Amino acid sequence: MSVSGHDHTTVRPLPSDLLTLNIGPAHPATHGTLRIQVQLDGETIVNSGCEIGYLHRGFEKQCETVYYQFVIPYAERLNYMGPVNNSNAWCYACEQLLGIEAPARAQALRVITSEMGRIIDHAVCIGTNLVDIGALTNFWYMYNYREKIYDLYEELCGARMMVNYPRIGGVSQDAPDGWFEKLLRVIDEMQEAVGDVRNLVERNRIFMDRTIGCGVITREMALSHGVTGPCLRATGVPYDIRKAQPYWGYEKYQFEVPTAEGGDTYDRTIVRFQEMFESCKIIRQAVASIPGGPVMVDNHLVALPAKDKVYNTMEGLINHFKLVMHGIQPPVGELYSATEGGCGELGFYIVSDGSSKPWRVRIRPPCFANYSTFPKIIQGKMVADAVAALGSINIIAGELDR
Amino acid sequence: MTEREIMARVEAQFGAKVLRSYEFRGQCAVTVKPEDLRAVLTFLRDDGETALDALMDVGGVDYLGFSPVDGSGDDDREWRYEVAYQLYSMGRNHRFRVKVAVGEEKPVVPSVWDLWAIANWMEREVWDLFGIHFEGHPNLRRILCHDEFQGHALRKDYPINKRQKLSAPAENLLCAKVEWA
Numbered sequence: 001m002s003v004s005g006h007d008h009t010t011v012r013p014l015p016s017d018l019l020t021l022n023i024g025p026a027h028p029a030t031h032g033t034l035r036i037q038v039q040l041d042g043e044t045i046v047n048s049g050c051e052i053g054y055l056h057r058g059f060e061k062q063c064e065t066v067y068y069q070f071v072i073p074y075a076e077r078l079n080y081m082g083p084v085n086n087s088n089a090w091c092y093a094c095e096q097l098l099g100i101e102a103p104a105r106a107q108a109l110r111v112i113t114s115e116m117g118r119i120i121d122h123a124v125c126i127g128t129n130l131v132d133i134g135a136l137t138n139f140w141y142m143y144n145y146r147e148k149i150y151d152l153y154e155e156l157c158g159a160r161m162m163v164n165y166p167r168i169g170g171v172s173q174d175a176p177d178g179w180f181e182k183l184l185r186v187i188d189e190m191q192e193a194v195g196d197v198r199n200l201v202e203r204n205r206i207f208m209d210r211t212i213g214c215g216v217i218t219r220e221m222a223l224s225h226g227v228t229g230p231c232l233r234a235t236g237v238p239y240d241i242r243k244a245q246p247y248w249g250y251e252k253y254q255f256e257v258p259t260a261e262g263g264d265t266y267d268r269t270i271v272r273f274q275e276m277f278e279s280c281k282i283i284r285q286a287v288a289s290i291p292g293g294p295v296m297v298d299n300h301l302v303a304l305p306a307k308d309k310v311y312n313t314m315e316g317l318i319n320h321f322k323l324v325m326h327g328i329q330p331p332v333g334e335l336y337s338a339t340e341g342g343c344g345e346l347g348f349y350i351v352s353d354g355s356s357k358p359w360r361v362r363i364r365p366p367c368f369a370n371y372s373t374f375p376k377i378i379q380g381k382m383v384a385d386a387v388a389a390l391g392s393i394n395i396i397a398g399e400l401d402r
Numbered sequence: 403m404t405e406r407e408i409m410a411r412v413e414a415q416f417g418a419k420v421l422r423s424y425e426f427r428g429q430c431a432v433t434v435k436p437e438d439l440r441a442v443l444t445f446l447r448d449d450g451e452t453a454l455d456a457l458m459d460v461g462g463v464d465y466l467g468f469s470p471v472d473g474s475g476d477d478d479r480e481w482r483y484e485v486a487y488q489l490y491s492m493g494r495n496h497r498f499r500v501k502v503a504v505g506e507e508k509p510v511v512p513s514v515w516d517l518w519a520i521a522n523w524m525e526r527e528v529w530d531l532f533g534i535h536f537e538g539h540p541n542l543r544r545i546l547c548h549d550e551f552q553g554h555a556l557r558k559d560y561p562i563n564k565r566q567k568l569s570a571p572a573e574n575l576l577c578a579k580v581e582w583a
Contacts (some may be wrong), residue, residue, distance in 0.1 A: 007563050020576070037575040049575030049583050053546040058562075060531075061555060065562055096427060144474065146479040226458055226520035237492065244495050332470040333426035336499060338458070349461050349486060363459035364488070369458075370521040375583035401546060 018046065021383070025054045029132050029387040034376075036386070039075050043382045048375045054212050055401040063361035067327035068094050069168055071361065074160045078363065078399040081116030082342040083162050086151075086399075091166040092247060093337035093348040097330040098168070100299055104291040107248040108172035111286045112183070113165060114248075115279040116153070119190065120146045121394075122230075122272040123343030129269065129391030130201065133210050133384075138197045146191040148353055155201030168328055169303050170296035191280045197272045211266040215377045215389025218263055226369035228343025230271045231393055235263035241340040253285045265392040302328055327356030336364075343367050343394050367393075367400040405430035408452050408498045415445060421503055431499035433484065439502045443514055446489060446498065454489035454498055457514070460533035461486050461523035483558045484505040485528055487514075505535055513539040521583070531556035540582040548572075574576040 003184055019038050025035040033054035059078070061072050076083035088110045095102060102110070118240040127142035136383040142194040150160040157165045201207045217227060219235040232239055238282055240257045242250040258274035260267035296303045300319050309316030332354040336397040338347040344366030370393050403411075409430040413420050419442075422433040424482040432444050444453040463484045483504035490497050499554045502511055513536040526545040534552035536542055544551060548568040553560055562572040 035571075035575070039576060047576050047580060047583075051575050053544075054550065056546045058555060061560075075450060099427060132536060221519070223456055224519040226456060226518065230528060239492060290512075334424075334431075335427055335429055336459070336486075336497070338497075345458060347459055347488065349459065349488065351463055353468055360463045362459070362463075364459040364461070367563065368523065368527075369520050372520060379580050392453050400433070 002292055009359075010367060016042065016194070022253060022388070024056055025051075029350060029390065031128055031391070032395060032400075034390075034395060034397060034400075036377070036390075038383065038386070040383070042366065045381055046376050046382065048378055048386075050371065050374055052371070052397075053401050054298060055397040056293055057402065060361055060363065060401040061116070062100050065357065067356045068358060069328060070125040071358070072166065072168075073162060073164045077344055078365065079121065079346070079367075079396045080161070080398045081394075082114075082121035084165055085117040085121070085339070086168045086246075086346065087164065088114050089337070089339040089341065089346050090266050090348060091168045092339060093335065093350055094168045094328070094330065094335050096334050097333065097350055097352055098302065098328070099315045099331075100169060100302060102170045102248075102297055103294050104249070105174070105194045105293050106166075106297075108165060108286050109171050109175065111162075111250065112252075113153075113156070113171075114282055115283050115286075116149050116183075118279050118342050119276050120149050122276050124156065125391070125394040126197070126272055129388070129394075130207075132391045133207070133388045135201065135207065138200060138211070141197050145186070145193050148190070150187045152179070152186060155182070165198050167296065168305075169299060170294070174257070174295045177197055180290070184284065184287060187280050189239075191277065194273065194276050195267075198270075202270065202273075207264060210247050211269065211388060212262070212264055214265045214385045215392060216262065216264045217373050217377055221373055221376065222263065222394065225373045227344070227373060228369065229341070230268055230275060231370050233258060233261075233273045233345065234260045234267035236261050241338055241345060247339060248347075250282075252289070253282045253369075255282050268392040297397040329354060336363070340351045341366055343370060343396065343399070363402060365399040365402060366372055367395050369397050403451060403494065403496055404428075405496065405498055408446070408454075410509050411452060412442065416442060417540060421555070423424075429497070431486070431501055433501040433503050433521055434505065439500070440512050440517075442500055443487065443489075443517060446500065446519065452498070453491045453494050454496075455490055456490045457487060457518035457524075458490050458519060459486075459526060461488075462528040462534060462556065464497040464532060464558045479503070480505075481534060483509060483534055484530075485511055485534060492504065499558065509534045510537055511535070512537050517541055519581075530554070531549065533557065540579075541564065541577050 009040045021038050023036040025033040035051040038045045072087045075086040078086045123142040123146050127139040130138045153163050154160045157163050222232050222235045236259045238259050255278045258271050305316040305319045317372045330352045334351040336349045338345050347364030349362035352361040406467045419438045424431045442526050481503040484501045487500045530544040543552045
């Protein structure tokens with residue numbers, strides 16, 4: 001076709017250079033300090049590189065200088081969106097190293113607190129991810145109930161976010177009177193709120209157009225990259241350590257491992273929604289079947305003696321002194337302990353030299369593996385898609401950088 | 403398969419190449435030399451019985467000054483570092499650990515990033531924190547510490563309270579291929 005003498009079929013697009021753009025490290029959409037450098041052709045990402053480590057606190061080095069029990073509060077600063085999951089996992093790893101087992105009631109309390117942690121982790125992930133793509137309402141629903149879960153933590157042990165609740169050999173204290181009833185009420189309300197949010201987005205045309213096919217992690221890529229958690233299950237692999245290698249009596253509870261097929265942002269969000277419902281189911285069963293008995297193991301090498309023994313008997317006083325001053329001393333050995341954290345397989349690889357300080361603590365952070373797929377999944381996409389995909393992988397910088 | 407059976411299978415296959423076998427609390431591990439690492443990992447991944455198809459973690463350990471305090475005597479390792487590869491089988495639901503013995507004078511291990519993509523970042527981290535070089539790695543840059551960092555932070559002879567400041571952030575993060583990133 002020819003208009004005013006020019007042949008438009010031969011007109012070439014305007015020559016353009018590639019533009020290099022830095023996203024982060026301080027950017028609202030990164031939810032933490034991540035730096036992503038993208039090379040853009042127009043708005044399309046042709047190449048990218050990630051820089052992490054902005055939140056590197058030397059966690060693993062620090063663990064080598066303190067006693068085993070002092071790592072518990074540090075561990076909670078890994079995935080700070082579901083802090084109790086990490087400290088429970090650390091205590092479980094230490095118990096395996098020591099060859100002891102927490103009492104049944106303590107294990108049930110760990111299941112309950114960990115599932116509460118999983119719910120608020122997913123709530124924040126879904127809420128903020130939806131904010132990133134323009135749906136603000138859901139955020140308030142989610143944060144409202146996150147706050148109620150924090151209230152429950154506060155009632156349980158006095159702290160809201162970084163609760164420092166578990167101990168090596170059990171948990172620090174039993175639930176107060178009436179706590180379980182309150183918990184069940186909050187869980188019922190929470191489930192309703194989560195259902196409302198899901199109804200707002202699940203069949204929402206705008207949300208679906210925006211997220212289906214966005215940030216696809218294929219099954220092969222996921223397995224090769226060691227992706228775990230909701231990101232892996234969204235690709236159709238039903239790997240969940242709570243089912244595969246149960247701990248804390250997870251085998252007693254009836255729950256499903258939700259999966260999806262597409263591996264995109266939409267599927268990851270839907271899998272998280274379903275996991276929150278499953279967590280509610282687990283909490284109800286755990287509360288209904290919670291056994292009685294102590295919440296701390298009866299082992300003087302691990303558990304502090306009761307206060308009346310400390311004040312009234314010489315043995316109790318010495319025992320208390322020894323545990324505080326010399327710490328817990330596991331045997332020489334090394335061990336890898338994996339549990340299902342909010343983002344996937346949270347592993348602790350501990351090397352013990354028999355002293356009260358760990359020789360080496362290696363954390364296997366699920367985010368680290370999940371995030372390593374990021375340059376691949378945003379290849380050929382737009383910047384806005386990269387933001388949507390980033391939120392749905394649920395990067396927690398505290399865990400990523402340690 | 404139990405971990406003990408996997409260990410027996412590796413020992414039968416590789417014989418004297420297994421420097422040390424190890425069992426603790428039902429978990430088993432073998433230590434091999436760097437030159438045998440790829441063969442052992444490939445065997446464990448591709449063998450129909452073990453089928454350890456997922457690499458979950460790569461982590462270094464520095465044994466400088468390691469002396470067990472249980473009265474079993476001094477540590478008899480002739481090498482300073484170990485790098486531990488945590489393997490998992492998605493199909494068969496079992497785990498196994500392979501460790502590679504790395505000497506102090508020549509800390510070099512072959513990279514396995516072409517076997518599992520996760521090894522790319524994990525090996526960068528081991529390089530960053532322990533100074534163990536991974537041969538064949540396409541993009542062996544520091545990952546947690548910054549580019550101007552001197553030394554390797556998780557070595558036992560690196561002081562716990564030493565701080566190093568960065569003068570300017572890295573200009574370029576891009577690689578030639580996205581697979582290397």
